[in-house]
Amino acid sequence: MNESKYSWNHPIQLPLFRKEIVKVGIVGSRRRNSGIDKDIIFETVRKLKALYGDYLVIVSGGCKKGADLFAKKACLEFDIKLVEHFPDLNGAKTYNQIVKRYYERNLIVADDSDFVFAMVSSDRKGGTENTIKHAKKLGKNVELI
Secondary structure, eight states, X not given: OOOOSSOOOOSSOOOOOOSSOEEEEEEEOTTOOSHHHHHHHHHXXXXXXXXXXXXXXXXXXXXXXXXHHHHHHHXXXXXXXXXXXXXXXXXXXXXXXXXXXXXXXXXXXXXXXXXXXXXXXXXXXXXXXXXXXXXHHTTOEEEEO
16 A cells, blocks of 8 residues: 555644554444544554554454444555454344343443544534543543544
8 A cells, every 4th residue: 555645643642652462442333334434533543554564453343334334444555463252132122222222232342452443424413522531531542533
C-alpha cells in the first residue's frame, strides 16, 4: 500500500514498541462505510503494524459494516491477528434486551483493548459512543478517526 494522503496525528501517547502483545480496539459507526473511511482504517492499521509488528492484535466488535469490517479486511491483508467480540443474543427477545447485549459487548471490546481508535459518526450516537464511554471509564486512551 502506498503512503496515504490521510494524516495520522495522535494526541494520545501510543505505547512505544515493546516485546509484548499490544491490543488495539478499532470500532466505528456503520454509517462510516465509504471508500474514504476504508482507506483511513487501512492506513491506521498499516501504521500500527509498522509500529508493533507481530505483537499487534486488533480488537473489534465484529460488525459486518463500517470500521469493524474494514479492520477485519486490513488484518487479513497485513497478516495481523484479529479478535472479534460478538454480542451474546441468546434469549434476547425485545429491542431493549438486544441493545443491552450489544452494549455489554462494547464493554468487553473496550476492556480487551489497550487503547481504542473510534470512527465516529457526525451525530455521535449509538454503539461507538457507548464503546468510547466504556473505554474512558476504564482509563483507556481513545483516538477519534
